[in-house]
Every structure is written in structure tokens, then in C-alpha cells.
Amino acid sequence: MATLKAFTMPKWGIEMSEGTISEWMVGENEPFTKGAVLTLVETDKITNEIEAEAAGRFVRILAEAGGTYPVGALLAVLSDGEAAAADIDAFVANFKQADTSFEPDAGAADAKAPPAAAPPPPAAPEIPAGIAISPVALTRAAAAGVDVATIKGSGPGGRITAQDIDQVVRPVASNTLAGPYPLSPDTDVFASPMAKRLSVLHDVPLAGISGTGARGRVRKADVLAQIQPVAPQATVVAPPVSGVTVNAMSSMRRTIARRLTESKATIPHFYIRRRVRADRLLALRAAVQGQRPSVNDYLIRACALALMEVPQVNIQVHGNDIHRFESADIAVAVATEKGLVTPIVTRADERSIVDISAAMQALAQRAKAGKLKPEEFTGGSFSLSNLGGFGVEQFDAIINPPQGAILAVGTARPEPIDDDGAIRIVPVLHLSLSCDHRAIDGADGGRFMAALANLIERPELL
Amino acid sequence: MQLSRDDLLGAYRRMATIRQFEERLHDEIKTGEIAGFTHLYCGQEAAAVGVCDHLAVEDFIVSTHRGHGHCIAKGCDVKGMMKEIYGRRDGLCKGRGGSMHIADLSLGMLGANGIVGAGAPQAVGAAIAAKLDGNGHVAIAFSGDGACNQGTTFEAMNLAVVVKAPAIFVFENNHYSEHTGVDYAVGTNKDIASRAEAFGMKAWRANGSDYFDTYETMRELLDYVRAGNGPAAIELDTERFYGHFEGDPQRYRGPGELDRIREERDCLKAFRARVGDAGLLDLAELDAIDAEVAQLIDEAVSEARAAPPPDPESVAKDVYVDY
Amino acid sequence: MAIMNIREAINRTLHAEMERDSNIIVLGEDVVGGAGTAGGQEAIGGIWGTTGGLYAKFGAGRVIDTPISESAIIGAAAGAALAGKRPVAELMFADFIGVSLDQLWNQMAKFRYMFGGKTKCPAVVRMIYGAGMNAAAQHSQSVYALLTAMPGLKVVLPATPADAKGLLTEALRGDDPVMFMEHKTLYGVKGEVPDGEYRQRFGEARVVREGGDVTIVACGRMVGFAEKTCDKLAAEGIGADLLDLRTTSPLDEEAILDSVEETGRLVIVDESPPRCSLAADIAAIVASKAFTSLKAPPAMVTGPHSPIPYARELERAWVPSPQKIEDAVRHVLAFR
Secondary structure: OOOEEEEEOOOOOOOOOEEEEEEEOOOEOOOEOOOOEEEEEEOOOOEEEEEOOOOEEEEEEOOOOOOEEEOOOEEEEEEOOOOOHHHHHHHHHHOOOOOOOOOOOOOOOOOOOOOOOOOOOOOOOOOOOOOOEOHHHHHHHHHHOOOHHHOOOOOHHHOEOHHHHHHHHOOOOOOOOOOEEOOOOOOOOOEOHHHHHHHHHOOOOOOOOOOOOHHHOEOHHHHHHHHOOOOOOOOOOOOOOOOOOOOOOOHHHHHHHHHHHHHHHHOOEEEEEEEEEOHHHHHHHHOOOOOOOOHHHHHHHHHHHHHHHOHHHOEEEEOOEEEEOOOOOEEEOEEOOOOEEOOEEOOHHHOOHHHHHHHHHHHHHHHHOOOOOHHHHOOOOEEEEEOHHHOOOOOOOOOOOOEOEEEEEOOOEEEEEEEOOEEEEEEEEEEEEEEEOOOOOHHHHHHHHHHHHHHHHOHHHO | OOOOHHHHHHHHHHHHHHHHHHHHHHHHHOOOOOOOOOOOOOOOHHHHHHHHOOOOOOOEEEOOOOOHHHHHHOOOOHHHHHHHHOOOOOOOOOOOOOHHHOOEHHHOEOOOOOOOOOHHHHHHHHHHHHHHHOOOOOEEEEEEOOHHHOHHHHHHHHHHHHHOOOEEEEEEEOOEEOOEEHHHHOOOOOOOHHHHHHOOOEEEEEEOOOHHHHHHHHHHHHHHHHOOOOOEEEEEEOOOOOOOOOOOOOOOOOOOHHHHHHHHOOHHHHHHHHHHHOOOOOHHHHHHHHHHHHHHHHHHHHHHHHOOOOOHHHOOOOOOOOO | OEEEEHHHHHHHHHHHHHHHOOOEEEEEEOOOOOOOOOOOOOOOOOOOOOOOOHHHHHOOOOEEEEOOOHHHHHHHHHHHHHOOOEEEEEEOOHHHHHHHHHHHHHHHOOHHHHOOOOOOOOOEEEEEEOOOOOOOOOOOOOOHHHHHOOOOOEEEOOOOHHHHHHHHHHHHHOOOOEEEEEEOOOOOOEEEEOOOOOOOOOOOOEEEEEEOOEEEEEOOHHHHHHHHHHHHHHOOOOOEEEEEOOEEEOOOHHHHHHHHHHHOOEEEEOOOOOOOOHHHHHHHHHHHHOHHHOOOOOEEEOOOOOOOOOOHHHHHHHOOOHHHHHHHHHHHHHOO
16 A cells, blocks of 8 residues: 655745745656656745655646645655545545644644624714814813813823823722831741731731742731631532522522622611501592502602601611711612612602502613613612512511611501501501611611601602 | 144143043042942053044044043043043933943944943944945044953954954053052063954054153054954053042052152153153143133033933833834 | 942952952953053042952953944843853943844843753943933933833842942852842942942842831932931821932832832832833832722822933923922822
């Protein structure tokens, strides 16, 4: 059987990367002797003959005269005798060209997909004459209403950059200085500076800690591991039980879990409970012609007005700062398939019941469709959670941080009340207010509940 | 060709200028007003002047860290030099270069150099340029017995021979490369000219502390080079009256060595004796020149001291022609 | 503990190590001085006075004055190291690496790698660097960024006498080529130096000041400048973590990143032009590895993109200063 060999584009000198076949001097299956001139190859520097290193023949010529091929490309198949077409086909198919490129990215397994066409750039704003400014900076300046003529640019040649605009527009970050620290005492233990500092700060001796850093250096993480020994996390993998499906929490579920865990763990909750008669509110609602607002819509409005009366409850808590709100932005808990969301009815104190009702319907719909915009569920100065629809009598809610309070409302069920000396049985709502005691005292909560009860019991005020 | 009266007066003036410039710097540096490292040329005046007196403005010289003498011999403005050494705005190099980097390209002075041995290859390049221009000009590489040990110097000599460049390697052997003696550091039995010969060029030897010997030998050498014979070398035996740099304790000197070389190897004294004995010049004329030079150096120092400093804002200017 | 300056610390360490290890040899221009002169040997002991007394104690075989031939000095050190010695070559000025660059860069730095890890080249190249003496463009440069960029070389920059001893001892005990860079303005800096054997690991930054508001990274002469800045700012309640890198290769990335994670603000002081500098390198490391910790862009206090000028006024304008460091700290603190 004939032995097949590759005849490839040679590399002459350091720089040659490709060559052009000027001419084939022998034809396919034309036997030649050692030293015979087989082809002429031209580079940008020279034209050279390639001579046969041994007697043989080309059983297939792949490169065309006049064609340019990279160094190492298969130009023809050499053989010491006749060869079967199938064998030649297989030889050509299996030929793998050596990596001879100068390109830094050459040799990657596959050619990369061509880059997707870039979207057309937005129309560039007109750059004022005589001012060197980047288009992005100009757009940003225009949006912020900044006069670019007054800004000293920090870019090349004094060009105004987007950062320069930001430096003018952005508020100064609150800069609480940490100040100088005492120098950590020297130690013979091979430890990073931060590891040394933490060892002093947390009174953890460095000696004995085995360092995980380069050359056994004790790292920050090694010291931290001593401070908070990582308890073997109770990854209690329950034995497989038939009839139980295990589903990983969705990211939304995980967010709810994290936020509420944080709230319950870090906010000192206290609860204020109160019954209110709802008969008049329900009667008022029943009298509405056409599309009736829900009881919850009335409660949103009532909460809003009560918050205006007792602004101590209309707050957010941020670290050591209490943010007081001028309007009542009320987050309303809405159950969706994926979990709890709290769209916000903004400025509920300024809106009519009808307006609130329409807004709430739209928000609830978007919430259930997962189409709320971030600004529609972030912020809020107070939360309302109503489980009355499920026949729940009463419950306590977890504060929705950073808000200061949340009102939990149960169903309206008939109960005896003292109506001006007479015992009457009317629908009664059980309200429970959860307050953040860091910012809200019992008296504030009590006043709020009194105001709220008054509004619910005298719904004509709403 | 006999030196004319004017030639002699001019030569003396140039040597006296170098001498007084350096003597004055030696004193002024002690005040601390002058910054940086300064290497004085005192004692070697006959070498610079004896070489440069043959040169036209279009001939090139490349100098060393001990370059003040070469600058003055090639015609650099003494006041501009003084201002440069004082680090002034109007110094020859705007206060950016200082003592070790004085240059005046308009006079064919391609620069003093802080790197020992860096100049010789540059002189070969300038010689190649002169040869291309076909104007008969030459390029001179001033090197010391220190630089003669650098690979760059060897490479330059070989290249000059290979390309037959009109380059002239002037080795001023002042017997000390910094603080080490030539007896130790120059392996060819303290002979530098033979190295140049080994590279295939003709070499001369002259007394670098004697203006006339240096001048006459250089005339012969330059005739040879300007005739198109390629490079040549000359070793000038000379003396350094001060230390390697100002502040050098010079403990390597033998007892009485400095007194002896000032007595026996002072090129200015030798010049006066020669022209006086031969009746070529009236020594009073030389005294007058000394006085005029003293006046010039006085003015140079007082003007330099009063001159404005560079504007700190200009620190990053002149890095490129265009950037 | 003894009080001494950096010059003395280096000289004494050379004496002690040469006594301990007979393979250590010293070579360079005028490391003895006076060879071939009437005044005789030991005329100077190095123009910086760091090699004084070595010749008298260890003789001409181990303490070798060389002609002015930087390529030969470094190349000979490289060869001697390959042949089993521990040469300490002195380049009078770091700027002279220009003359000898091939021997440092293509030879010494690469032997071990090119020879498949089968050899070592324990050469120490001492070089004197830095501005501050109006020595102008060819005698003032801080070439540590160039050398740091060369894989195979370690780059060491002591800023205290104790570190001069500890780092030089470490260099002489280690088996890799070490560029031991001595700032020409720091030789007279005095401080306590531990007695007896004292080694300082490479790649371990020195914490000079601690504080929570800004991280300042410096080396060499710049450390002292930054200390002045820190003390001034501390009076205003501004606290800085000041790190003296000690070695730029290896680099204590961990110390820098840990500190920046806490302070969020970084000022790097580098006595070099800004492009492809140590400052640029550290800024890039922090930007790529601690991006979310940053509250302001890293500030680089460097010279301008120019050679170092001669005149006092110009050199002052060129070199980073305590005031320039302070300005940079205030800038990063005020960043919006």
C-alpha cells in the first residue's frame, strides 16, 4: 500500500506567514525523481523552487497555481506510488494544519462567531463650539441642566468627561471619617497587615492559626474564621421521603426570606391591637353605585389620613437616621403565585377612594403578572396587609424594612359591641399594628390606632 | 603652518576661560548654591582647546560628564553655561540638563553625557552623517581612560573602521577612572592608543598638558582623516587637577601629587613659558587676557545668580517635538 | 537593637554575610577604590561608602574593583552566580542599567526559566536610585518599575535601616537574582536595627500607619513623605493605612487589597513617570480585584511624563511631595 505524505507550504525565514504557488512543475500522478523541481513558491521577499526530497508523485494537487496559502497549508498529497481515491480522501480529511500564525489569538479551537451587528448609536447631541466635551458628558450635562462652560475638564487636553459632570451633579457622599487607628503591635507571626489588625481587634492570638496564604501567611480570612467559627452548616439533607417534592427557593422567595429574617431578627417589634366596628364603613360601601371600592381601598385611605394625623408612624428607619415622609406612601401586600409583593400607593393621603381603588387594581394586576416596575414596589412609608379575604380573624405582621410600621387586618365578623350603652352585634375588624420600637414608641402607635379607629368608625371623614 | 599671534592669543584665552570657569565653580560649589554633581575639567585645558582649535562650527564633538572644557573650547556661551549650571531658566539647556548635559547643537556640540562611554557611538553616527554630506567635516568623541573600558567604546571604534567614518577618538588619559588608577583599570599596560590600533585605525599619542604638542599632533591626525582615510585615534596624556566630582576626597592621590602636577603639568604655565621664551607674545598681553576672563567669569556668576529660575509649570515641556 | 543609618546597616550586613558565607563576592566600580593609584586601595569603599572595609577583611579575591564596564560587571555577576558563587554587584547609579540591560534582562532574569528550572542565579545587584539630589536626567531615575516588569528578578527597596539589614540578608540567603535598590537620599536615615541574624521576607509590606479612611501605598523615599502627610491628616481626624511595599516583586497584593476593601480609597505614591509605572500597576490590580470596594478612583501621585530635570525648582516640581500626597488624599476623600 502506498504511503501518503502531506506537501505543505514551507516557512522560509522568521517572518514568512504565507506563500503563493506560482506554478506547479509536475502534474497529478506524474512520477518525479529526487531533486526534481515540483513547484515555485513566491513570498513578498523571494520566489523559490521546491525540490522533491525523494522520488514519488503527487496523487492529489489541492492548491491552485496563483493561489496564496498560509504556511503549513496542505498543498498536495505526496505518495510513493499509486493510491486509492478513498485513501487520499481520508488523508486530506484527517490532515490537521499546524498552528503557524503570528496572531495572538490564533490556535483557538474554533473560529469565533462574527460579532453581532452593533445597535445604531443614538443621535449624538451637538457639541457646543469651543468646548471640548465627550458626547456622554454632554448628554448627562443636558439632562442635569449643568452649564458645561463652567466646568474644568479632567480628560485628555482638558476635555470634559462624564465623570466631571457627575462630580458637579452628584451630592457629596456623607463622609464619616474613621480616623487614624493605633498601629498594630508587631508580631513574629507571618500574617498580613489586616490579619494582624483583626487579631488585636477581636483578641484572637495569631500564634497557632495556620495560614492559608502564600508561603503559609495568615490571612484576614484565617483570623475571621477564628472569630466566627463556621458551624458546620446544618445542611440537613432529609432522607428522600416519598410524596415530598423538593423545590429550590426562587430568587424572589430567597429575597423575601432574607429581608423578613433580617427584619424579624434585627427590628425590635411591638404590637398594638384594637377592635373597630366596621358596620358604618360597610354600609357606606354598599351604598356606592356601580364599581365599588374594596374594603381594603377604604382602609388604605384611612391609614393615609391617620398617618397624616400621627406623622411619627409615617417613617423609614435607616441606621441611626429616621426619615419622616410628608406624604403617605402605602405599601399594600399582594399575594402572587411567586410570593408576596408590596406595590405602593403613593400619596394616598391626597387621593380619593375611587382614585386609590383604580390605582390599586392596576398595581395588583401588574404585580400578579410580574410586571411591576422597581419604583412601584420600592420605598413606601407604611405597609398594610389584609388577610380578611381568607376569613382570618386576626394576625401580626412582620415590618417591611426600612418602614417603621405595618398594619395587619383580619376579616370583619359580627361581634357584640357597646354602642352607646346598648349591646349590639355588628361587623368588627381586628387590627394589629407592628411597630419598630427603635423609632416608634407605644404612645405613637396608640395615637395612630385611635385616629385610624375614628376614621373607620366615622367613614364619612374618609 | 605657524600659529599666528591671534591664534595664540585666542588659544590662551580659551584655555584661561576654562581654567577660571572651573576654578570659580570649585569655589562656588562649596557655597551649596549649585546643585547636582559637577566634574571639573581643570588641568586638561590644552586637550580640549588643542583639539577644538582645528574644528569648524560644522565639525561635531561629543563630550563626557567632564564636559565644561569641551563646551568652552567649541565656543559655547560661557554665561549660558554658567546659568545652566546654576539651574536657571535662560541656561543653555533651560535648566533642565545641568552640568552633565550641556549641549549646543548650533555649534556642533552634541552634548556632555552622564553615561560613561555613551558618546563614542554617537560620534560615529555624526561622522557617518558628515561623510554622507561630503563636506569634509569630522566628528570627535572625547573619552577618558574610564570610557575606554566600556563595550560601547569598543563597538564604536570597530564600527567606525568598518564604515570608514571620519570619526576621531580622543582619549584624554588623566590617569583616573573615577577613583581607580589607569594602571589597574586599563589592561593593555595602561596604553589606550594601542587599543585603537588593534581595531584597525591609525593612532597618535601626544602630551595633553601641552597645547602645542596636542595642536600639532591633531593637525597631522586631521589631515589624515579629512583625506578620507577613515577614523583615527589619539591618546592625550593629561592631568585632572580636581577630584572625580566636586566633593571627592581624593585619597587615591599620592603625597604631594596634586602640588607636583600643578607645578610640572600645568598647560597654562607651559603655554606662557613657551610663548614667553620664544618671544611670540608679550606676557602682559596674557595677563590682560586673564583679567578680561576674570571679568567675564565674574559677570557670568553674578548674572547667573541673579537670573530667574525655571517655571515649575514647564517641567514636562520639551519632552517631544510634537506629542 | 542598635541605632544606625541605612549606609551602616548595608555595610555591616555585607561584612556579616561575607564572614558567614565565603561564596559571597563583591564587585563593582570603586567598591574598593584606589586600585592602581599612589594612594593605594581602600581610597573610598564605594562612592556611597557602603563597601568600606570589605577589601581589608576579605581581600582582592572576593572584593573586586572593576573598570567602568557595566555590562561586564553584571554579566560577570551572572556568570559567577551560575558557577556557584553569590556575587553582589554594585551599579553606582541605577540609571546605568541602561548600559548593562541585556545582562540583567535577557540573561540573569531568564536563566532559571530557560534552563528548565535546573539552575539558579543567586546574584544581588545593588543599585542607587532616585531623585532629590539634582543629579539630572541620567543619575536620578527610579527604575524599579522596569525591573519589576521583568519576570525572574526580585526587586527590593528598603526604606529603613532595619529593612536594609533584613532585606539584604534575605537577598543573600535566597537563590534568585535580587535587584537591591538603595535610594540615594536615604543613606543617612537612622533607625533601630535588630542585633544578630535578622531577615525580612520579601512580599510582606510594612504597615507604617493605620487608619480607616484611605490607603496610601508607597516605597523608598516616598514612604517618609507619606508619613508626613499621614501625621498632618491625623490631626484632622483623617486616618490612613500607609503601606511601605518593601519589595515590588514579589508584591504584597493582599495587604493592599485588604486595606482598600476597608477604606475604599487608594493613593499610590510612585517616584516615576506615570505611564506603565508601579502606580499604574497597583491601580490596575485594585481596579480589577477590588472594584466594588472603591469609593473613588485610585489616585496616582507620580512625576510627569518627562525625564527628571536638573534645576532645583524643576526637580521639585517633578518629584512627588507630602503636599502632592495630601492633595491626592483630599481629592479621593471628596470624590462624589
